[in-house]
Amino acid sequence: MDNTKIHQLLEDKYERLGANSSTHLKGLLHAKEIDYWSYIQLDTLLSLQNPRTHFEDEEVFIIYHQITELTLKLMLNEIKQVVRNKVISQELLTSKLLRLNRYTQLLISSFSIMRDGMNYDDYNTFRSTLTPASGFQSAQFRYIEMYCTSLENLITDKSKISGNSTIEELMELQYWKSAGINPKTGEKTLTLKQFENKYQDDFIQFAKNKRANTINDLFQNIENPSKELVKQMRAFDFLYNIKWPIVHLQTGSHYLDSKGKKKTATGGSDWKKYLHPKYQRRVFFPSVWTKEELTNWADPCYFEEKDIV
Numbered sequence: 001m002d003n004t005k006i007h008q009l010l011e012d013k014y015e016r017l018g019a020n021s022s023t024h025l026k027g028l029l030h031a032k033e034i035d036y037w038s039y040i041q042l043d044t045l046l047s048l049q050n051p052r053t054h055f056e057d058e059e060v061f062i063i064y065h066q067i068t069e070l071t072l073k074l075m076l077n078e079i080k081q082v083v084r085n086k087v088i089s090q091e092l093l094t095s096k097l098l099r100l101n102r103y104t105q106l107l108i109s110s111f112s113i114m115r116d117g118m119n120y121d122d123y124n125t126f127r128s129t130l131t132p133a134s135g136f137q138s139a140q141f142r143y144i145e146m147y148c149t150s151l152e153n154l155i156t157d158k159s160k161i162s163g164n165s166t167i168e169e170l171m172e173l174q175y176w177k178s179a180g181i182n183p184k185t186g187e188k189t190l191t192l193k194q195f196e197n198k199y200q201d202d203f204i205q206f207a208k209n210k211r212a213n214t215i216n217d218l219f220q221n222i223e224n225p226s227k228e229l230v231k232q233m234r235a236f237d238f239l240y241n242i243k244w245p246i247v248h249l250q251t252g253s254h255y256l257d258s259k260g261k262k263k264t265a266t267g268g269s270d271w272k273k274y275l276h277p278k279y280q281r282r283v284f285f286p287s288v289w290t291k292e293e294l295t296n297w298a299d300p301c302y303f304e305e306k307d308i309v
Protein backbone atom coordinates (compact mmCIF):
# COMPACT_ATOMS: atom_id res chain seq x y z
CA MET A 1 0.00 0.00 0.00
CA ASP A 2 1.50 3.37 -0.95
CA ASN A 3 1.71 6.36 1.42
CA THR A 4 -1.07 8.33 -0.33
CA LYS A 5 -3.46 5.42 0.16
CA ILE A 6 -2.44 5.05 3.82
CA HIS A 7 -2.94 8.81 4.31
CA GLN A 8 -6.41 8.59 2.76
CA LEU A 9 -7.36 5.63 4.97
CA LEU A 10 -6.22 7.50 8.08
CA GLU A 11 -8.28 10.53 7.12
CA ASP A 12 -11.29 8.26 6.53
CA LYS A 13 -10.76 6.63 9.92
CA TYR A 14 -10.70 9.94 11.85
CA GLU A 15 -13.66 11.25 9.86
CA ARG A 16 -15.66 8.16 10.88
CA LEU A 17 -14.69 8.86 14.50
CA GLY A 18 -15.79 12.47 14.12
CA ALA A 19 -12.21 13.63 14.89
CA ASN A 20 -9.87 16.04 13.16
CA SER A 21 -7.36 13.97 11.15
CA SER A 22 -4.71 16.73 10.81
CA THR A 23 -4.53 17.22 14.60
CA HIS A 24 -4.00 13.47 15.04
CA LEU A 25 -1.40 13.28 12.29
CA LYS A 26 0.46 16.32 13.69
CA GLY A 27 0.46 14.56 17.07
CA LEU A 28 2.42 11.70 15.50
CA LEU A 29 5.29 14.12 14.82
CA HIS A 30 5.75 14.57 18.57
CA ALA A 31 4.74 11.20 20.01
CA LYS A 32 7.56 9.36 21.76
CA GLU A 33 8.85 6.31 19.95
CA ILE A 34 7.97 2.99 21.59
CA ASP A 35 10.51 0.75 23.29
CA TYR A 36 10.38 -2.71 24.83
CA TRP A 37 10.49 -1.71 28.52
CA SER A 38 7.75 0.88 28.35
CA TYR A 39 5.52 -1.25 26.13
CA ILE A 40 5.44 -4.14 28.62
CA GLN A 41 5.70 -1.78 31.64
CA LEU A 42 8.78 -3.58 32.84
CA ASP A 43 9.72 -1.19 35.64
CA THR A 44 6.24 -1.46 37.15
CA LEU A 45 6.21 -5.23 36.74
CA LEU A 46 9.56 -5.64 38.47
CA SER A 47 8.53 -3.37 41.33
CA LEU A 48 5.57 -5.53 42.32
CA GLN A 49 7.43 -7.81 44.73
CA ASN A 50 7.39 -6.67 48.33
CA PRO A 51 8.56 -9.47 50.66
CA ARG A 52 7.49 -9.23 54.30
CA THR A 53 10.69 -10.87 55.61
CA HIS A 54 14.41 -10.98 54.82
CA PHE A 55 14.31 -14.55 53.48
CA GLU A 56 15.43 -14.48 49.83
CA ASP A 57 13.13 -17.38 48.91
CA GLU A 58 10.08 -15.31 49.79
CA GLU A 59 10.65 -13.63 46.42
CA VAL A 60 10.31 -17.04 44.73
CA PHE A 61 7.01 -17.51 46.54
CA ILE A 62 5.65 -14.10 45.56
CA ILE A 63 6.79 -14.20 41.92
CA TYR A 64 5.51 -17.72 41.32
CA HIS A 65 2.10 -16.73 42.67
CA GLN A 66 2.15 -13.70 40.37
CA ILE A 67 3.13 -15.90 37.40
CA THR A 68 0.19 -18.18 38.24
CA GLU A 69 -2.23 -15.23 38.45
CA LEU A 70 -0.98 -13.98 35.06
CA THR A 71 -1.47 -17.46 33.61
CA LEU A 72 -5.02 -17.52 35.02
CA LYS A 73 -5.53 -14.15 33.32
CA LEU A 74 -4.38 -15.67 30.02
CA MET A 75 -6.85 -18.49 30.56
CA LEU A 76 -9.66 -16.05 31.29
CA ASN A 77 -8.76 -14.23 28.08
CA GLU A 78 -9.47 -17.45 26.15
CA ILE A 79 -12.55 -18.32 28.18
CA LYS A 80 -14.14 -14.89 27.65
CA GLN A 81 -13.71 -15.29 23.88
CA VAL A 82 -15.68 -18.53 24.18
CA VAL A 83 -18.56 -17.47 26.41
CA ARG A 84 -19.31 -14.22 24.58
CA ASN A 85 -20.90 -16.46 21.91
CA LYS A 86 -24.49 -17.63 22.24
CA VAL A 87 -23.70 -20.51 19.89
CA ILE A 88 -20.19 -21.75 19.20
CA SER A 89 -18.63 -23.84 16.43
CA GLN A 90 -16.89 -27.07 17.38
CA GLU A 91 -13.70 -25.84 15.73
CA LEU A 92 -13.50 -22.63 17.80
CA LEU A 93 -14.28 -24.40 21.07
CA THR A 94 -11.72 -27.12 20.33
CA SER A 95 -9.00 -24.60 19.52
CA LYS A 96 -9.70 -22.63 22.70
CA LEU A 97 -9.61 -25.81 24.80
CA LEU A 98 -6.25 -26.70 23.27
CA ARG A 99 -4.94 -23.34 24.47
CA LEU A 100 -6.47 -23.80 27.93
CA ASN A 101 -4.90 -27.24 28.16
CA ARG A 102 -1.49 -25.85 27.24
CA TYR A 103 -1.74 -23.22 29.98
CA THR A 104 -2.84 -25.81 32.53
CA GLN A 105 0.08 -28.08 31.55
CA LEU A 106 2.35 -25.09 32.19
CA LEU A 107 0.88 -24.67 35.69
CA ILE A 108 1.33 -28.39 36.38
CA SER A 109 4.87 -28.76 35.09
CA SER A 110 6.12 -25.55 36.72
CA PHE A 111 4.79 -26.28 40.22
CA SER A 112 8.13 -27.96 41.03
CA ILE A 113 9.49 -24.37 41.23
CA MET A 114 7.44 -24.05 44.42
CA ARG A 115 8.15 -27.52 45.71
CA ASP A 116 11.88 -27.75 45.10
CA GLY A 117 12.78 -24.10 44.66
CA MET A 118 12.40 -22.88 48.24
CA ASN A 119 14.35 -23.70 51.35
CA TYR A 120 12.11 -25.86 53.57
CA ASP A 121 12.97 -24.17 56.88
CA ASP A 122 12.92 -20.66 55.44
CA TYR A 123 9.49 -21.23 53.88
CA ASN A 124 8.15 -22.62 57.13
CA THR A 125 9.40 -19.52 58.93
CA PHE A 126 8.34 -16.75 56.54
CA ARG A 127 4.91 -18.30 55.90
CA SER A 128 3.88 -17.48 59.47
CA THR A 129 3.98 -13.78 58.56
CA LEU A 130 1.43 -14.41 55.79
CA THR A 131 -1.47 -15.75 57.88
CA PRO A 132 -4.42 -15.52 57.13
CA ALA A 133 -3.58 -14.87 53.43
CA SER A 134 -3.90 -17.97 51.23
CA GLY A 135 -4.02 -18.83 47.51
CA PHE A 136 -7.54 -19.89 48.46
CA GLN A 137 -8.35 -16.17 48.15
CA SER A 138 -7.60 -16.11 44.40
CA ALA A 139 -10.67 -14.55 42.75
CA GLN A 140 -9.51 -15.40 39.22
CA PHE A 141 -9.51 -19.07 40.22
CA ARG A 142 -13.20 -18.78 41.20
CA TYR A 143 -14.11 -16.85 38.04
CA ILE A 144 -12.62 -19.61 35.89
CA GLU A 145 -14.86 -22.11 37.68
CA MET A 146 -17.98 -19.99 37.22
CA TYR A 147 -17.22 -19.37 33.54
CA CYS A 148 -16.72 -23.09 32.94
CA THR A 149 -19.74 -24.58 34.64
CA SER A 150 -22.89 -23.95 36.67
CA LEU A 151 -22.88 -23.18 40.40
CA GLU A 152 -24.82 -26.45 40.84
CA ASN A 153 -21.88 -28.43 39.41
CA LEU A 154 -19.57 -26.78 41.95
CA ILE A 155 -21.51 -28.15 44.92
CA THR A 156 -20.13 -31.38 46.35
CA ASP A 157 -23.26 -32.50 48.18
CA LYS A 158 -25.91 -32.23 45.44
CA SER A 159 -28.68 -33.32 47.84
CA LYS A 160 -28.55 -29.80 49.33
CA ILE A 161 -29.70 -28.21 46.04
CA SER A 162 -33.41 -27.62 45.61
CA GLY A 163 -35.07 -26.78 42.30
CA ASN A 164 -35.70 -23.20 43.40
CA SER A 165 -32.44 -22.43 45.21
CA THR A 166 -31.42 -18.80 44.73
CA ILE A 167 -27.97 -17.77 43.48
CA GLU A 168 -27.20 -16.54 47.00
CA GLU A 169 -28.05 -19.99 48.43
CA LEU A 170 -26.04 -21.81 45.76
CA MET A 171 -23.07 -19.54 46.44
CA GLU A 172 -23.16 -20.46 50.13
CA LEU A 173 -23.03 -24.16 49.15
CA GLN A 174 -19.99 -23.86 46.85
CA TYR A 175 -17.49 -26.67 47.51
CA TRP A 176 -14.73 -24.23 48.43
CA LYS A 177 -16.63 -22.71 51.34
CA SER A 178 -15.81 -25.84 53.37
CA ALA A 179 -12.14 -24.79 53.43
CA GLY A 180 -13.13 -21.63 55.27
CA ILE A 181 -14.89 -23.22 58.23
CA ASN A 182 -12.97 -23.73 61.45
CA PRO A 183 -13.49 -27.47 62.15
CA LYS A 184 -13.42 -26.90 65.93
CA THR A 185 -15.88 -24.01 66.21
CA GLY A 186 -17.88 -24.33 62.96
CA GLU A 187 -17.31 -20.57 62.47
CA LYS A 188 -16.05 -18.97 59.26
CA THR A 189 -12.29 -18.41 59.32
CA LEU A 190 -10.78 -14.94 58.90
CA THR A 191 -9.42 -16.13 55.51
CA LEU A 192 -12.95 -16.81 54.27
CA LYS A 193 -14.43 -13.68 55.87
CA GLN A 194 -11.80 -11.47 54.17
CA PHE A 195 -12.45 -13.17 50.84
CA GLU A 196 -16.23 -12.80 51.12
CA ASN A 197 -15.98 -9.16 52.19
CA LYS A 198 -13.92 -8.36 49.12
CA TYR A 199 -15.56 -10.50 46.43
CA GLN A 200 -18.84 -12.13 47.47
CA ASP A 201 -21.10 -9.40 46.02
CA ASP A 202 -19.17 -9.44 42.73
CA PHE A 203 -19.36 -13.25 42.56
CA ILE A 204 -23.13 -13.19 43.09
CA GLN A 205 -23.66 -10.48 40.48
CA PHE A 206 -21.41 -12.36 38.06
CA ALA A 207 -23.26 -15.65 38.62
CA LYS A 208 -26.61 -13.94 38.02
CA ASN A 209 -25.40 -12.54 34.69
CA LYS A 210 -23.70 -15.75 33.63
CA ARG A 211 -26.49 -18.19 34.43
CA ALA A 212 -26.85 -20.83 31.66
CA ASN A 213 -24.07 -19.23 29.64
CA THR A 214 -21.02 -21.22 30.65
CA ILE A 215 -18.62 -23.29 28.55
CA ASN A 216 -20.52 -26.36 29.72
CA ASP A 217 -23.82 -24.85 28.48
CA LEU A 218 -22.29 -24.02 25.09
CA PHE A 219 -20.99 -27.57 24.81
CA GLN A 220 -24.41 -29.03 25.67
CA ASN A 221 -25.89 -27.16 22.72
CA ILE A 222 -23.50 -28.72 20.20
CA GLU A 223 -25.15 -31.55 18.32
CA ASN A 224 -22.89 -34.56 17.69
CA PRO A 225 -19.67 -33.19 19.20
CA SER A 226 -16.57 -34.54 17.46
CA LYS A 227 -14.27 -37.04 19.17
CA GLU A 228 -11.53 -34.41 19.24
CA LEU A 229 -13.76 -31.86 21.02
CA VAL A 230 -14.84 -34.41 23.64
CA LYS A 231 -11.19 -35.41 24.11
CA GLN A 232 -10.15 -31.79 24.77
CA MET A 233 -13.09 -31.23 27.17
CA ARG A 234 -12.04 -34.33 29.12
CA ALA A 235 -8.41 -33.29 29.03
CA PHE A 236 -9.22 -29.86 30.50
CA ASP A 237 -11.39 -31.30 33.27
CA PHE A 238 -8.67 -33.84 34.07
CA LEU A 239 -5.73 -31.42 33.97
CA TYR A 240 -7.42 -28.52 35.76
CA ASN A 241 -9.50 -30.44 38.29
CA ILE A 242 -7.37 -33.50 39.03
CA LYS A 243 -3.77 -33.17 37.93
CA TRP A 244 -3.07 -29.55 38.95
CA PRO A 245 -4.75 -30.04 42.37
CA ILE A 246 -2.64 -33.17 42.90
CA VAL A 247 0.69 -31.36 42.30
CA HIS A 248 -0.56 -28.54 44.51
CA LEU A 249 -1.42 -31.03 47.25
CA GLN A 250 1.98 -32.73 46.87
CA THR A 251 3.67 -29.36 47.35
CA GLY A 252 1.47 -28.69 50.38
CA SER A 253 2.44 -32.08 51.82
CA HIS A 254 6.13 -31.47 51.13
CA TYR A 255 6.17 -28.35 53.33
CA LEU A 256 3.33 -28.94 55.73
CA ASP A 257 3.26 -32.69 56.27
CA SER A 258 6.84 -33.92 56.17
CA LYS A 259 9.10 -34.70 59.11
CA GLY A 260 6.15 -36.44 60.77
CA LYS A 261 4.09 -33.31 61.49
CA LYS A 262 0.90 -31.99 59.88
CA LYS A 263 1.08 -28.23 60.18
CA THR A 264 -1.75 -25.69 60.03
CA ALA A 265 -1.93 -23.94 56.65
CA THR A 266 -2.04 -20.13 56.45
CA GLY A 267 -5.70 -20.31 55.41
CA GLY A 268 -6.48 -22.65 58.31
CA SER A 269 -8.30 -25.32 56.28
CA ASP A 270 -8.36 -29.05 56.88
CA TRP A 271 -6.03 -28.92 53.87
CA LYS A 272 -5.07 -32.58 53.42
CA LYS A 273 -8.68 -33.49 52.91
CA TYR A 274 -9.81 -30.28 51.23
CA LEU A 275 -7.11 -30.07 48.56
CA HIS A 276 -7.61 -33.66 47.36
CA PRO A 277 -9.62 -33.66 44.12
CA LYS A 278 -11.33 -36.84 45.27
CA TYR A 279 -12.85 -34.87 48.14
CA GLN A 280 -13.66 -31.72 46.16
CA ARG A 281 -15.15 -33.62 43.21
CA ARG A 282 -14.89 -30.51 41.05
CA VAL A 283 -16.10 -31.55 37.59
CA PHE A 284 -16.77 -28.84 35.01
CA PHE A 285 -18.20 -31.02 32.26
CA PRO A 286 -19.97 -34.06 33.80
CA SER A 287 -21.52 -35.19 30.51
CA VAL A 288 -18.14 -36.11 28.97
CA TRP A 289 -17.50 -38.67 31.71
CA THR A 290 -19.11 -42.06 32.26
CA LYS A 291 -21.01 -42.77 35.49
CA GLU A 292 -18.19 -45.05 36.57
CA GLU A 293 -15.55 -42.39 35.89
CA LEU A 294 -17.52 -39.88 37.96
CA THR A 295 -17.86 -42.36 40.83
CA ASN A 296 -14.11 -42.98 40.76
CA TRP A 297 -13.22 -39.30 40.23
CA ALA A 298 -9.51 -38.66 40.85
CA ASP A 299 -8.83 -42.25 41.91
CA PRO A 300 -5.26 -42.76 40.68
CA CYS A 301 -5.89 -46.47 40.05
CA TYR A 302 -8.77 -45.59 37.77
CA PHE A 303 -7.59 -42.53 35.86
CA GLU A 304 -4.78 -43.24 33.42
CA GLU A 305 -3.43 -39.95 32.10
CA LYS A 306 -2.32 -41.52 28.83
CA ASP A 307 -5.95 -42.45 28.11
CA ILE A 308 -7.17 -38.89 28.63
CA VAL A 309 -4.65 -36.28 27.51
Ligand code: HEM
Pocket residue numbers: 064065068069114115134135136137138141176179248251252253255256265266267268269270271274275280
Ligand atom coordinates in the same frame (compact mmCIF):
# COMPACT_ATOMS: atom_id res chain seq x y z
C1 HEM B 1 4.48 -23.72 49.08
C2 HEM B 1 3.51 -23.60 48.22
C3 HEM B 1 2.05 -23.74 48.55
C4 HEM B 1 1.45 -24.32 49.62
C5 HEM B 1 2.11 -25.02 50.81
C6 HEM B 1 0.02 -24.18 49.45
C7 HEM B 1 -0.94 -24.62 50.34
C8 HEM B 1 -2.28 -24.43 50.21
C9 HEM B 1 -3.27 -24.85 51.17
C10 HEM B 1 -2.96 -25.60 52.45
C11 HEM B 1 -4.49 -24.48 50.70
C12 HEM B 1 -5.85 -24.69 51.40
C13 HEM B 1 -6.33 -23.40 52.00
C14 HEM B 1 -5.55 -23.02 53.25
O1 HEM B 1 -5.79 -23.60 54.30
O2 HEM B 1 -4.67 -22.13 53.13
C15 HEM B 1 -4.28 -23.85 49.44
C16 HEM B 1 -5.28 -23.39 48.62
C17 HEM B 1 -5.06 -22.79 47.41
N1 HEM B 1 -3.85 -22.42 46.89
FE1 HEM B 1 -2.04 -23.01 47.56
N2 HEM B 1 -0.22 -23.55 48.27
C18 HEM B 1 1.00 -23.24 47.70
C19 HEM B 1 1.20 -22.58 46.52
C20 HEM B 1 0.21 -22.06 45.74
C21 HEM B 1 0.42 -21.31 44.54
C22 HEM B 1 1.77 -21.00 43.90
C23 HEM B 1 -0.79 -20.94 44.08
C24 HEM B 1 -1.03 -20.10 42.87
C25 HEM B 1 -1.85 -19.06 42.86
C26 HEM B 1 -1.79 -21.47 44.99
C27 HEM B 1 -3.15 -21.32 44.83
C28 HEM B 1 -4.09 -21.85 45.67
C29 HEM B 1 -5.51 -21.86 45.38
C30 HEM B 1 -6.19 -21.33 44.13
C31 HEM B 1 -6.11 -22.47 46.45
C32 HEM B 1 -7.59 -22.81 46.56
C33 HEM B 1 -7.76 -24.20 45.87
C34 HEM B 1 -9.17 -24.71 45.82
O3 HEM B 1 -10.09 -24.08 46.33
O4 HEM B 1 -9.33 -25.80 45.24
N3 HEM B 1 -1.15 -22.13 45.98
N4 HEM B 1 -2.93 -23.83 49.16
